[in-house]
Amino acid sequence: MVTKNADQMKALALKLFEINAFKFGDFKMKVGINSPVYFDLRVIVSYPDVMKTVSELLVAHIKELQLSSKHVCGVPYTALPLATIVSVQQHTPMLVRRKEAKDYGTKKLIEGIYHAGDTCLIVEDVVTSGSSILDTVRDLKSEGIVCTDAVVVVDREQGGVANIAKHGVRMHSLFTLSFLLNTLHEEGRIERETVDAVAKYIAAVQINSDGSFVGGDKPHEAANEFSRTKLTYESRANLAKSPLAKRLFNLMATKKTNLCLAADLTKADAILDMADKCGPYICLLKTHVDIVEDFTESFIVNLKALSARHNFLLLEDRKFADIGNTVALQYGKGIYKISDWADLVTAHTLPGRSIVQGLKAALDGNDVAKERGVFLLAEMSANGNLIDEKYKENSNKIATEGGDVDFVTGVVCQSTGCFAFPGLIQLTPGVKIDESVDKLGQQYNTPEHVIKERGADIGVVGRGILQAANVEKAALTYSDRLWAAYEERVAK
Numbered sequence: 001m002v003t004k005n006a007d008q009m010k011a012l013a014l015k016l017f018e019i020n021a022f023k024f025g026d027f028k029m030k031v032g033i034n035s036p037v038y039f040d041l042r043v044i045v046s047y048p049d050v051m052k053t054v055s056e057l058l059v060a061h062i063k064e065l066q067l068s069s070k071h072v073c074g075v076p077y078t079a080l081p082l083a084t085i086v087s088v089q090q091h092t093p094m095l096v097r098r099k100e101a102k103d104y105g106t107k108k109l110i111e112g113i114y115h116a117g118d119t120c121l122i123v124e125d126v127v128t129s130g131s132s133i134l135d136t137v138r139d140l141k142s143e144g145i146v147c148t149d150a151v152v153v154v155d156r157e158q159g160g161v162a163n164i165a166k167h168g169v170r171m172h173s174l175f176t177l178s179f180l181l182n183t184l185h186e187e188g189r190i191e192r193e194t195v196d197a198v199a200k201y202i203a204a205v206q207i208n209s210d211g212s213f214v215g216g217d218k219p220h221e222a223a224n225e226f227s228r229t230k231l232t233y234e235s236r237a238n239l240a241k242s243p244l245a246k247r248l249f250n251l252m253a254t255k256k257t258n259l260c261l262a263a264d265l266t267k268a269d270a271i272l273d274m275a276d277k278c279g280p281y282i283c284l285l286k287t288h289v290d291i292v293e294d295f296t297e298s299f300i301v302n303l304k305a306l307s308a309r310h311n312f313l314l315l316e317d318r319k320f321a322d323i324g325n326t327v328a329l330q331y332g333k334g335i336y337k338i339s340d341w342a343d344l345v346t347a348h349t350l351p352g353r354s355i356v357q358g359l360k361a362a363l364d365g366n367d368v369a370k371e372r373g374v375f376l377l378a379e380m381s382a383n384g385n386l387i388d389e390k391y392k393e394n395s396n397k398i399a400t401e402g403g404d405v406d407f408v409t410g411v412v413c414q415s416t417g418c419f420a421f422p423g424l425i426q427l428t429p430g431v432k433i434d435e436s437v438d439k440l441g442q443q444y445n446t447p448e449h450v451i452k453e454r455g456a457d458i459g460v461v462g463r464g465i466l467q468a469a470n471v472e473k474a475a476l477t478y479s480d481r482l483w484a485a486y487e488e489r490v491a492k
């Protein structure tokens with residue numbers, strides 16, 4: 001670890017977290033096991049200031065350690081731009097290792113000018129087992145080049161140091177995973193619980209350089225322990241990228257409710273009455289504003305007042321599905337002016353990323369932009385719906401990758417497998433105490449089933465409450481049962 005520039009190191013750690021160069025969740029790794037933490041330093045090429053800082057720190061590190069070599073060589077591909085900057089800044093010639101030999105011309109694996117006996121410093125972004133470093137070292141060695149040291153940005157502390165040392169290569173890392181975890185915790189970005197869970201995972205999952213695990217099957221058990229459904233809403237609030245997700249997670253945790261009421265009634269007064277009665281037991285009130293027959297602006301004023309009085313958020317279940325331009329108009333204009341009052345909306349992912357961009361565009365320059373969010377639909381409760389696995393996978397990508405993730409609060413879906421990122425909220429409709437179907441294809445599950453088996457964070461209940469003889473009592477029962485199921489789910 002670098003000892004100098006402590007403030008710069010801390011700032012860089014926070015910046016890397018901010019730009020999603022690493023995240024927490026449940027990620028499939030190359031070695032065939034899931035990991036609670038995932039690094040993707042490929043994104044840094046999009047942030048020249050981060051590239052500059054990382055490469056400056058690498059150069060400082062090389063100087064501090066007095067590592068002198070004739071060449072530098074980056075491990076393909078992510079470390080190539082970093083190695084390039086290091087080479088230029090230090091005036092040290094670079095070598096480029098091809099991943100595959102060309103099948104024409106020179107068939108060379110190593111590009112650049114070198115002689116047998118030359119020394120070469122390896123540059124790498126993230127080290128897990130160290131096997132990628134060893135692949136590069138092997139090819140350099142086969143040309144007679146001597147490699148004794150590697151500078152790396154992040155050491156995941158899963159056996160890499162020892163694995164490469166066995167081949168005579170010393171690893172010097174800017175960051176260890178422990179440093180990153182502790183820094184994020186000190187700066188209030190993640191809970192102690194997350195630090196401990198990841199540390200436990202890392203200790204249990206140590207990898208040999210051939211990709212096998214130290215300790216046989218045990219690592220697989222450790223990998224299963226850290227999934228979004230095991231974490232508390234408080235700790236997930238800290239991991240959320242969307243301000244609305246943070247707010248909703250915290251609201252749920254303090255009010256101790258994960259119930260969303262679907263207020264599917266057609267008269268404004270009936271909705272307001274329901275909101276007043278059920279308000280104390282819900283975290284969200286879901287509307288379909290286009291079914292209200294006597295809509296007026298005062299309905300919205302009254303609904304907002306109830307949401308403030310009882311501390312719940314408003315979700316307009318508009319299910320936007322058009323091109324970005326139309327969606328921006330539907331969200332901000334027309335009779336309902338949804339963006340003026342709905343904290344959250346729902347949208348289909350059918351049009352692709354432009355659906356999120358369209359919604360965000362409607363808020364451009366608006367003060368409330370940071371107080372809005374969207375739930376993306378990745379699955380439906382309707383019997384025979386057309387959503388398939390590929391659609392779900394792509395919906396997850398829209399929700400978790402790219403520049404608009406701060407607007408995505410969660411995912412509307414029916415099962416745990418739709419997304420893994422713990423900073424998103426799973427909203428699951430189709431909840432009723434008596435599991436059944438309705439005449440129009442709705443399929444119901446119990447509160448316990450959706451929370452414990454299907455990964456729901458919030459259960460949406462409409463007719464289960466609206467048609468009850470005593471709606472307040474029904475809301476309390478649903479709220480209690482959903483909450484108890486959540487507490488059981490996260491209990492160790």
Ligand code: 5BU
Pocket residue numbers: 262264288317377379380381382412429430431442460461462463464
């Ligand atoms: P119910 O009365 O509990 O069946 O109402 C369910 C609500 O959730 C209703 O407003 C639907 O529009 C909404 N819903 C759903 O039921 N299933 C889905 O997959 C999605 C939304 Br998306």
